[in-house]
Amino acid sequence: VIPSSDCFTSFPLPAHQSPKIIHCLLSVCPWTCYTVKSLCFLQAYANNAIKTSKYNVFTFLPLNLFEQFQRLANAYFVFLLILLLIPQISSLSWFTTVVPLLLVLSITLAKDLSDDITRHKNDKHVNNREVEVLIDGELKSEKWMNVQVGDIVKLENNEFVTADLLLLSSSEPLNLIYIETAELDGLVSKHVNVNMNLFIFSLLNTVLYISGEVRCEPPNNRLDKFTGTLTLRGETFALDNERILLRGCTLRNTEWCFGLVVFGGPDTKLINKMFNFTSCLFGNSFITFLPRADGANASLSAFLTFWSYVIILNTVVPISLYVSVEILRLGNSYFIDWDCKMYHVKSNTPAQARTTTLNEELGQIKYIFSDKTGTLTQNIMTFNRCSINGKSYGKSSKKKVDFSWNSLADPKFCFHDHKLVEAVKSGSPEVQAFFRLLALCHTVMPEEKTEGELFYQAQSPDEGALVTAARNFGFVFRSRTPETISLVEMGVPTTYELLAVLDFNNVRKRMSVIVRSPEGKLTLYCKGADTIIYERLHPSTSKLMEEYAGEGLRTLALAYKDLDEDEFEKWKERHHEASTTLEDREAKLDTIYEEIEKDLLLLGASAVEDKLQDGVPQTIEQLAKADIKIWVLTGDKQETAENIGYSCNMLREEMKEIFIVASNTAEEPPIEKSRLLGKKSQVVEDEKVDGEYGLVINGHSLVREIKDVHLELLRTACMCQTVICCRVTPLQKAQVVELVKKHKKVVTLAIGDGANDVSMIKTAHIGVGISGQEGMQAVLSSDFSFAQFRYLQRLLLVHGRWSYLRMCKFLRYFFYKNFTFTFVHFWYGFFCGFSAQTVYDEWFITLYNLVYAALPVIGLSLFDQDVNDRWSFQYPQLYAPGQLNQYFSKMAFARILLHSCYSSLVLFFIPWAAMCDTVRDDGKDIADYQSFALLAQTCLLIAVSVQLGLDTYYWTAVNQFFLWGSLSVYFAVTFTMYSNGMYLIFTSSFPFIGTARNSLNQPNVWLTIFLTTILCILPVVAKRFLFIQLKPTINDKVGSNFAKAVPPPPPRKFPRRRISTRRSGYAFSHARGYGDLVTSGRFLRIPVKSRPALFPHTDTPVADSTPQTYRTIFEEAQSP
DSSP states (O other), X not given: OOOOOOOOOOOXXXXXXXXXXEEEEEEEOSSOOOXXXXXXXXXXXXXXXXXXXXOOTTTHHHHHHHHHHTSHHXXXXXXHHHHHTOTTTOOXXXXXXXXXXXXXXXXXXXXXXXHHXXXXXXXXXXXXXXXXXXXXXXXEEEEGGGOOTTOEEEEETTOBOOXXXXXXXXXXXXXXXXXXXXXXXXXXXXXEXXXXXXXXXXXXXXXXXXXXXXXXXXXXXXXXXXXXXXXXXXXEEXXXXXXEEOTXXXXXXXXXXXXXXXXXXGGSHHXXXXXXXXXXXXXXXOOOOOOOOOSSOHHHHHHHHHHHXXXXXXXXXXXXXXXXXXXXXXXXXXXXXXXXXXXXXXXXXXXXXXXXXXXXXXXXXXXXXXXXXXXXEXXXXXXXXXXXXXXXXXXXXXXXXXXXXXXXXXXXXXXXXXXXXXXXXXXXXXXXXXXXXXXXXXXXXXEEEETTEEEEXXXXXXXXXXXXXXXXXXXXXXXXXXXXXXXXXXXXXXXXXXXXXXXXXXXXXXXXXXXXXXXXXXXXXXXXXXXXXXGGOOHHHHHHHHHHHXXXXXXXXXXXXXXXXXXXXXXXXXXXXXXXXXXXXXXXXXXXXXXXXXXXXXXXXXXXXXXXXXXXXXXXXXXXXXXXXXXXXXXXXXXXXXXXXXXTTSXXXXXXEEEEEOOSSTTSOOOOOOTTOOOOOXXXXXXXXXXXXXXXXXXXXXXXXXXHOHHXXXXXXXXXXXXXXXXXXXXXXHHHHHHHHHHSOSEEEEEESSGGGHHHHHHSSEEEEEOBTTBSHHHHTOSEEESOTTHHHHIIXXXXXXXXXXXXXXXXXXXXXXXXXXXXXXXXXXXXXXXXXXXXXXXXXXXXXXXXXXXXHHHHHHHOOSSOHHHHHHXXXXXXXXXXXXXXXXXXXXXXXXXXXXXXXXXXXXXXXXXXXXXXXXXXXXXXXXXXXXXXXXXXXXXXXXXXXXXXXXXXXXXXXXXXXXXXXXXXXXXXXTSHHHHHHSTTTOOOTTHHHHHTTOHHHHHHHHHHHHHHHHHHHXXXXXXXXXXXXXXXXXXXXXXXXXOOOOOOOOOOOOOOOSOOOOOOOSSOOSHHHHHHTOOEEOOOOOOOOSSOTTSXXXXXXXXXXXXXXXXXXXXX
């Protein structure tokens, strides 16, 4: 029996003013299905065709050129081209600008054309996919583009979801379906969905007509939210995101399913989520003008001369700079992608640079904001301790508990307290109620492929660990339906009726279930943060939970309440009314939940352990030595966060003081301000303090501090080496990052692994995502991604530092060679009457940045290293110059100008003096303009090539090939262009006939080239020698230690400190739970991947969390 529909209507109001409404008339019959269509269409819906391509045959060229000329660099060079076409001011030929501009435009056109052809092919492929649609009572194959809102489609296993569908029925037991959402949120795991019972038809001999109405929100890009209602047979049912199949998902392990099309084509959430962005590429120019006298009209002459020199001096910032920067950034991004040392073998996850514009900023990071769970820790939970009726269990012996008496126990589960097993077996009511709660109060989905082999798919690792613990202690969660939960309690099968799930969210910080036992007893079971259930806690339990938190464990309070039947029925009616409303549904449901979650009785508390990832302490210590400050922003309780801080070597025993700022409520004022505070300032500068300090602040205090005294808070925090913000929400994480960005002149980086870290990642200058247990949403929102936190030190200390060094060296050298090239025109102006005549041959001007000097600087900026990666780790202090931007500051730019000015003086006046009154060997005059131009440009190219050799620290075969190859190409092209043949073919374009062979065969010309080159580089060599001897930098000191490397001292060991001074609370997740999913019959199925250690446990100091220490070099040290 299959419901069908081919009709829909809607209100005529715009989508943003009214909810979307679909009227469906469904008919069902065991032998034939037919459709009665609606008679009116008040508003047309979008069809299911999509278009992601940007151009067609007619619009490609004009639109693409229009987009390219919107870029400042391209528009600037088009403006120069227009000036070149004006004879009165043109001092160069048109091809000097047209050739490089056409090259850049052509490359971009080819790239965009290839990309758009691919998009066209993809669109055609997707739009022409076929799906079965119920039309006139029959299933007919229809193309995706022809599917309409209101159609009922049939999907089969491994098929893509056609549009956003309201699920109706499936082939699986209990009408489950399994979907893969990799294209939506990056998860390759399978989610479980189920239809509502009202769509399960079992009529065999009757014809059933069903008239229904779907009211829902207008189209939007919120993948995690859907609000709507379905009215059927006069009854209203709530629709949410857990009842919708989104376009982009794939049906898995399900033979077939049926769905009603709610959104199609451009209205689907996946297409709405897609966005295009344009990268703004920079262009800049330094314009210098000098007047000249040309004609009687002095004003007109000055005006024309100004534009003539604009043309001549445009080479200060040529178009090749724009191209070279993009090549450099792209190349350094590939180096990150190809780095085998950042590849995680166990999860088959390589590092990935998801953007190409931020590589150099990786070498300037001053503040790192990190999540804890899943970022610093493995996010793989194990049941470690528990407190029941005031008594603590766990860690009492080294011998493992034998669970062989339980045939359904998980063989991987490990526990060390035999007393707890004895209490369960002896029938202790409190202990059994404790594990009964763990087995009932959750949203875990069980899977039993063979008898007795259970696999749990949990929303979070915490839930999986707790349900597994209940399973091993005799309360086995066996199966569930939307209305029941089946357990095996101490070997006895028991079924509980599931009446309601009061779901978890980051405001409630708890979840509850209401069940009816086989005896008919109504009970509410609740688990959540102890800060929420604080007033019900037993004093002894509270003390034990603080002890657990001090050991770095994640704690949870468990409570229950017996319900009255009449009270529950009244509450159920109010709950149904709130769940079917379209406005403020979540807020109303939270209010309803509050009404019944009162007067709870405590059962106990649990504690699970989340171990650190490999290499986290060593990575943090390395980054701290690089003067990078790390702030941990976590939702965990204070004690857990502090303990993790000590385990990671962020908080250390030798710190002078650790400040604790903790308020119990957002309204409660925090503790008195630290004595480190001073006067306010809009830009918070770095201040030196005596000793190292740490700061721990909770979310409630953070709210008050950010609102009232945010600058004082920031100044205090910035003077601390380590800051830990605990019990913070995703919004507060973003606010902390924004506070530092706004008031500190530093580059920030945020790293996380879950959806709750996305706002923080997007707020920071650079976002790093870790592909862990919480899906890929953080990765999809990040600029860089990898699998383990320890790879962060390689990303920053190696790739980031190299990228910054290479970019700065590239810019310094590029501006030097172009300033030198351009300033020669200035000196020549004194000899040509400032007539805007060029010094060099026009073809040399065209090819200088495009061919002769292009590849050597690219080779330098792609492969240069001051030290290798091992020494970058050995001396993390090498990272400091990037934080201060010492390699390309205003002072560095001024030095470039002075150096270029000096070099241009040498490159002009030495050849001029050598050519003046000079004759050839045969007595003929050599002092002509063409010979001088050839000598000047040859001296220039050789001098800048030698300068590049001096700037190169790390020579490769590619560098050698680019450098010598470019010089060879220059001489080959010069002799060819100055030959008789080229002059005879293109007389006007190649006037320098015979200049090369007549000039370059003279010894005095080569002597002049040699002398000019020596004079250009002599100040550079002298300056570097003196600075290395008198004022060596950290790079100079490290470079001098290559040959005499001293091994680092043995590692220090710090005792692990445990503190528990404040009230604790459960380390809650920030994602909404799946209670509605469970009660509706839709389940989540996420296989938990194991994360074994990268190295054997005994082969690395990471295993026992011992920090590595490195030899420190101080800038103030005396030179040897």
